[in-house]
Each structure stands twice: as C-alpha cells, then as structure tokens.
Amino acid sequence: MDFKELAFARRSVRRFAEREVPQGVVQSLLDVTFTAPSSRNLRTTRIAVSRDRGVLAAVAQMRSRGSAFVADAPLAFFIMGDDAQTDLWRENCAISATMLQFAAEDAGLGSCWVHVHGRPHDENAPDGMTAEQYLRANIPSLPPYPVLCVVAAGYSAETPAPHAMRDDSDKVFNI
Numbered sequence: 001m002d003f004k005e006l007a008f009a010r011r012s013v014r015r016f017a018e019r020e021v022p023q024g025v026v027q028s029l030l031d032v033t034f035t036a037p038s039s040r041n042l043r044t045t046r047i048a049v050s051r052d053r054g055v056l057a058a059v060a061q062m063r064s065r066g067s068a069f070v071a072d073a074p075l076a077f078f079i080m081g082d083d084a085q086t087d088l089w090r091e092n093c094a095i096s097a098t099m100l101q102f103a104a105e106d107a108g109l110g111s112c113w114v115h116v117h118g119r120p121h122d123e124n125a126p127d128g129m130t131a132e133q134y135l136r137a138n139i140p141s142l143p144p145y146p147v148l149c150v151v152a153a154g155y156s157a158e159t160p161a162p163h164a165m166r167d168d169s170d171k172v173f174n175i
Contacts (some may be wrong), residue, residue, distance in 0.1 A: 009119035013110025014069035032103035036096040039088040045096040048078040058138040062131040074154035079147035093148035110156030116147040
C-alpha cells in the first residue's frame with residue numbers, strides 16, 4: 001500500500017480483537033515513531049507502552065467521555081514530551097502520535113488517539129481534576145513527562161470504510 005492509500009485507509013478504531021500484538025510488531029511501531037520530525041531535531045517525545053489491564057482500565061476512566069474503549073485494547077502508548085528541552089513538546093508529540101498511527105495501520109493494526117493534555121477528568125467539572133492528574137494518581141509508574149495523548153492499538157474487531165474523497169478546496173488559500 002502506498003502512502004496515499006494508507007492515509008485514506010487509516011481510520012480511528014475503538015473495537016479491538018482479543019489478540020495479542022507481538023513484541024516485534026510493537027518494537028517496529030516504536031522504531032517508525034521515533035523517526036518523526038521534531039523541532040530542532042531535539043527528539044523530545046517520550047513513550048510509555050502498557051499491556052497491563054489495570055493501567056488500561058485507568059486510562060479508560062481518565063475522562064468522563066471518549067476514553068472507555070481503551071479498557072478493551074490490547075495495548076496503549078502514552079505519548080509524552082520532555083518539556084524541559086522545548087516549549088514545542090506538544091507539537092513534537094502530535095507528529096509522533098500521527099507517525100505511530102500510520103505505522104499501526106501499515107502493520108495491520110487499528111488505533112485511536114485519546115487526548116489527555118488540558119482535558120478535564122469530568123467534563124461536567126471542567127475546573128476540577130484533569131485527565132492527566134487522574135492518570136498520575138492511578139498509574140504511579142507513569143514517567144514524569146507531560147502526556148499529550150494515549151494511543152490505543154491492536155488488531156481491529158471492525159473494518160471502518162476508508163475516508164471518501166471530498167472537495168476541501170474551500171479550505172485552501174492561494175496567497
């Protein structure tokens with residue numbers, strides 16, 4: 001599959017098959033992810049990987065909406081950044097997470113990003129505990145870097161249709 005086909009095929013997957021992802025596949029995803037461009041090539045992205053059911057359950061509860069599906073994922077990647085090196089750690093992490101999702105699709109896996117940074121644990125209490133504070137309170141082994149997102153991944157239990165071509169010319173400006 002060429003890149004354009006890969007880009008149109010990649011969809012967010014929230015239902016995973018009960019099938020373990022081999023460590024060699026996980027390592028391959030990490031190898032690709034760490035090729036991501038970064039500001040001044042500082043390579044500030046840090047990644048924690050978990051298959052632990054308790055950790056995945058905590059991620060599933062970190063937000064009142066939008067994270068529950070992680071409980072059934074075979075694994076999750078915590079995309080974090082070294083904010084001591086650059087204030088562009090979020091941008092670096094976003095590029096890395098995107099690379100990870102394309103690598104997962106290329107490896108025959110499904111994935112879905114769950115935003116952490118700046119999100120409330122409970123959307124009905126936006127000034128209360130944040131999703132990241134919840135994670136830190138429930139996953140003491142989480143490394144001390146700020147978390148941009150968690151990417152759940154595994155073999156898909158669903159086959160979403162590829163994105164349809166659409167006319168986005170109204171979003172492009174010639175200057």
